[in-house]
Amino acid sequence: MSGSAHQAVHDAEYQPVFVGEARAKLEALFPRYPTRQACLLPALWMVQEARGWVSERGIAEVADVLGLTPAYVKGVVTFYTMYHTHPVGRHFIQVCTTSPCNICGAEDVVKAFLQHTGCGELGATSPDGRFTVIEVECLGACGFATPVLIDDDFIEGITPERVPGLLQGYK
Amino acid sequence: MGYPHPSHPGEQPLLSKYFGDPGARSYEGWVKRGGYESLRKALGMTRDQVTEEVKASGLRGRGGAGFPTGLKWSFMPKEVTRPHYLVCNADESEPGTFKDREIMRWTPHQLLEGCAIAAHAIGAERVYIYIRGEFTAEYRILLEAVEEATRAGALGADVFGTGRRIEVIVHRGAGAYICGEETAMMNSIEGKRGNPRIKPPFPAQAGLWACPTTINNVETLGSVPHIIREGGAWYKGLCRGNPKSTGTKLFSVCGHVQRPGNYEVVMGTPMKDLIFGMCGGMRPGRTLKAVIPGGSSVPILTAAEIEDCQLDYEGVAARGSMLGSGGMIVMDDSTDIVYQVMRLARFYAHESCAQCTQCREGTAWTTRILERILAGKGKPEDLELLLDLADNMTGKTICVLSDSCAAPVVSAIAKFRPEFEAYLNRTRPPVLATA
Ligand SMILES: Cc1cc2nc3c(=O)[nH]c(=O)nc-3n(C[C@H](O)[C@H](O)[C@H](O)COP(=O)(O)O)c2cc1C
Ligand code: SF4
Ligand code: FES
Numbered sequence: 074m075s076g077s078a079h080q081a082v083h084d085a086e087y088q089p090v091f092v093g094e095a096r097a098k099l100e101a102l103f104p105r106y107p108t109r110q111a112c113l114l115p116a117l118w119m120v121q122e123a124r125g126w127v128s129e130r131g132i133a134e135v136a137d138v139l140g141l142t143p144a145y146v147k148g149v150v151t152f153y154t155m156y157h158t159h160p161v162g163r164h165f166i167q168v169c170t171t172s173p174c175n176i177c178g179a180e181d182v183v184k185a186f187l188q189h190t191g192c193g194e195l196g197a198t199s200p201d202g203r204f205t206v207i208e209v210e211c212l213g214a215c216g217f218a219t220p221v222l223i224d225d226d227f228i229e230g231i232t233p234e235r236v237p238g239l240l241q242g243y244k
Numbered sequence: 245m246g247y248p249h250p251s252h253p254g255e256q257p258l259l260s261k262y263f264g265d266p267g268a269r270s271y272e273g274w275v276k277r278g279g280y281e282s283l284r285k286a287l288g289m290t291r292d293q294v295t296e297e298v299k300a301s302g303l304r305g306r307g308g309a310g311f312p313t314g315l316k317w318s319f320m321p322k323e324v325t326r327p328h329y330l331v332c333n334a335d336e337s338e339p340g341t342f343k344d345r346e347i348m349r350w351t352p353h354q355l356l357e358g359c360a361i362a363a364h365a366i367g368a369e370r371v372y373i374y375i376r377g378e379f380t381a382e383y384r385i386l387l388e389a390v391e392e393a394t395r396a397g398a399l400g401a402d403v404f405g406t407g408r409r410i411e412v413i414v415h416r417g418a419g420a421y422i423c424g425e426e427t428a429m430m431n432s433i434e435g436k437r438g439n440p441r442i443k444p445p446f447p448a449q450a451g452l453w454a455c456p457t458t459i460n461n462v463e464t465l466g467s468v469p470h471i472i473r474e475g476g477a478w479y480k481g482l483c484r485g486n487p488k489s490t491g492t493k494l495f496s497v498c499g500h501v502q503r504p505g506n507y508e509v510v511m512g513t514p515m516k517d518l519i520f521g522m523c524g525g526m527r528p529g530r531t532l533k534a535v536i537p538g539g540s541s542v543p544i545l546t547a548a549e550i551e552d553c554q555l556d557y558e559g560v561a562a563r564g565s566m567l568g569s570g571g572m573i574v575m576d577d578s579t580d581i582v583y584q585v586m587r588l589a590r591f592y593a594h595e596s597c598a599q600c601t602q603c604r605e606g607t608a609w610t611t612r613i614l615e616r617i618l619a620g621k622g623k624p625e626d627l628e629l630l631l632d633l634a635d636n637m638t639g640k641t642i643c644v645l646s647d648s649c650a651a652p653v654v655s656a657i658a659k660f661r662p663e664f665e666a667y668l669n670r671t672r673p674p675v676l677a678t679a
Contacts, residue, residue: 105413106433107327107453113435114418139435152437152597155377155419167378171339172540172587173498173573210421210591211339211540212378215571216496216504225380 087130090123091116091138099138109139113149117156126157154209162198162205164243166190167222168231171211177218178232183208185233186221189240203243246507247346252522256482258492259466260508263350269385271392274353280398282469286361287406294365298468300476302483302490307333307424307461308539308569310557313468319448320366320456328368329452331433331459332359334375334382335417335424338539339591340571343494343506344462348375348382351466352389358465360399360410361472366458369409374429377418386414421595425643426459427451428597439597440643461569463494484512489556493570497523500530500576511556518555519574530576534660538568540588541648543655544581565655581660582667583675585652586614592649603646606637610653617667620674627657627664 091099099119102112116139120131127150129143136143150156157165166186170179183206187193190204198205214220217229223243231239246252247263262268268277286294299314320328332355336344347355359371375383390412393399401409415433417423423432427441430452451457471479483490489511495518498504502524509518515537519525526532532547537555543565545553553563560567575584593607610633613626623629634650641647657664666672 105411108434110435111433114416114432117418118416149435149437153377153418153420170587171591172584173340175587176499176573176575176579176584209378210594211337213336213345213376214342215340215498215573216342216506218498218504222378227378227381 087124087128089134090120090131091134095119095123096138110141112139113141113146114153117146117150121156126160128158160198162192162203164204164224165222166204166206167209167212168206169210169212169214169218169220170208171215173211173215174218174220179219181233182219182221182231182236185236189237204240246503246505246522247350249503249505252507254513254517254522255508256492256510257508258470259347259351259354259463260494260506262354263346263506265350268351269353269389271353271389271396271398274351274357278473279353279469280357282472283357283360283398284404286364286472287404287408291365291367294361294472297476298365298471301471301479302476302487303464303467303471303479304489304557305461306463306467306493306569308338308541310567313460313464316448316460317362317365317458319446320458321448324367327370327453327455328366329455329457330359330363330366330368330371331426331429331452331457332371332373332465333424333426333429333459333461334373334379335421335429336379336462337376337421337424338541338569338571339588340496340498340536340539340573341569342496342498343570345379345382346494346506347462347466348379348386352382352385353393354466354469355386355462356389356393356399356412358468359412360403361468362458362460362465363410364408366456368458369411371410371412372433372452373412373414374423374433375414375416376423377416383414383416390414420597421591422597422643422645425645428643429459430457437597439599440645442642467491482510483556484510484554486512486554486556486558488558489567493555493567495555495570495572497572497574499572499574500526500579501574502527509555512559513555515550515553515555515560519550519572523574526574526576530578532574533577533579534575534581536565536573536575536652538566539571540573540591541644541651542566542568543651544659546659580675581656581663582614583618585656586611586618588652589614589649592645596645596649600641600646602637603641603649606633606646607649609633610637610649614653615676617664618674619676619678620667620670622664622668624668626668627661631657 136146186206191199192206212220267273295317303313304310423438428438432438447457480490589611593611598604634654637646637650
């Protein structure tokens with residue numbers, strides 16, 4: 074897969090996240106919990122926000138700053154679906170297809186995203202590197218079918234017709 | 245109110261009164277609307293008095309299990325010899341449920357006030373609000389609200405000059421339905437995989453970092469300031485004749501109704517009033533087929549079964565299902581029940597934490613068998629196999645996720661068997677290409 078080639082490149086380029094301001098931001102969290110370990114999810118969020126995904130090098134850095142082992146951190150990272158363990162497109166699109174949205178036409182919304190982004194299939198990144206589309210389970214907005222999460226933007230009431238216009242906002 | 249629709253006369257908006265009103269979101273705006281008066285009042289009461297008031301209100305947990313809130317608080321040790329913690333469950337991931345997000349989005353201080361009152365009642369100095377990772381906007385709203393409230397002295401080291409310390413920490417999840425289960429949530433806050441723990445010990449004995457912990461849902465905590473303000477007896481009076489289910493409840497109605505949304509009604513309101521009155525019934529030309537009344541984890545009800553069904557814990561139980569979280573999934577006659585049951589099974593298979601064999605294997609096999617039925621490759625014995633699997637998945641695992649997968653399957657086969665048989669005997673064309 075092209076993913077593994079990507080991975081090597083990104084890993085080689087990895088720059089530590091927890092220096093300067095970011096380090097201070099993380100350390101400001103320490104007093105909020107009785108253990109350093111409890112800062113694991115927040116620290117992983119910081120890595121993903123800075124680098125777009127959580128690589129092996131990112132895992133190693135988090136392990137180091139929190140006094141954990143990389144194997145332990147990896148075990149936690151892989152439990153949670155929102156941490157990307159491989160690079161994704163510039164814009165990450167998550168479409169809910171669980172039953173409540175499903176009965177309101179969510180699968181057609183997914184099809185429209187796959188078509189208009191050029192991703193072709195779920196989980197793949199479009200050739201221009203712009204988009205990755207996945208299906209997710211219930212986003213907690215079932216009354217506003219179909220909700221879609223594009224990066225951090227939570228957008229409700231998406232129909233297949235709205236997809237092309239929506240994508241224009243994400244370059 | 246029936247957000248995003250105007251309030252319906254059948255509603256009694258208490259928690260939802262300011263949904264859609266951006267002015268209610270700030271500290272100042274909340275105080276203008278009477279906010280934080282209940283916290284001041286509660287701080288003038290003893291821990292026991294606050295708990296007794298909540299007990300008297302009859303409030304039951306809105307997260308799904310319906311456990312009496314005051315009773316839960318009373319399990320916390322009286323003497324504070326080690327830290328006590330309050331955890332607010334804002335993981336809202338049960339399919340069909342979307343009420344807590346609205347509470348946080350419009351009235352973050354309503355939640356913070358409830359958290360602070362509960363923390364006082366259970367002797368906690370620290371509250372962790374665990375919010376699901378996808379709610380990025382609400383996460384920021386809460387962070388901002390905590391900062392404002394701390395600046396104003398409503399939270400922090402010396403709440404309103406009473407010497408009481410109550411800190412609120414907003415902790416963001418990262419995508420895992422199972423972290424909504426209370427002990428999985430505690431593991432997740434501790435920086436671990438979100439695996440549920442074996443109970444006992446219960447959280448009040450050994451919760452977060454093995455310290456006494458109480459965990460409550462967003463809506464439960466959001467109800468508390470109203471109870472303290474108006475009194476437990478007043479709250480208990482909000483019901484329709486059944487004193488075991490009191491207060492108002494937010495019902496998230498989704499699926500095939502004309503006006504999906506959040507409706508806040510008094511417990512005991514007829515389910516039909518909600519679906520056909522407030523939500524406007526089905527789309528033109530369609531008829532009601534089924535309702536999953538309490539989030540996806542509860543047995544499915546047929547249109548006939550919701551006749552005369554009262555929306556409260558006992559009323560829905562009397563029809564063989566559960567009120568759960570109040571997330572109602574309404575399905576009209578266009579719905580392929582077999583396909584939707586497969587989607588739900590797939591949800592549980594995806595979300596199983598995989599600790600228990602019955603759950604890990606059971607949810608996966610249930611999905612696979614339903615997929616093969618939908619692909620026209622079902623075997624005559626498949627329905628019995630599904631029921632047998634479901635039997636092995638019920639009451640035998642560390643948490644009830646496994647049971648939650650079995651409930652819709654068993655009830656759908658019992659109530660809509662001919663639809664499954666139509667796929668099995670090939671009178672209905674397959675809808676999945678491969679199994
Ligand atoms: C698999 C599973 C998922 C759950 N998800 C949630 C949830 O998203 N939100 C919630 O409030 N409770 C959820 N619960 C219920 C909690 O375990 C717990 O009962 C609840 O937060 C207690 O608060 P309450 O007494 O105020 O309802 C879940 C339970 C299980 C077994
Ligand atoms: S029942 Fe399922 S989700 Fe619950 S602890 Fe067991 S494997 Fe995990
Ligand atoms: S099922 Fe789609 S948001 Fe809940």
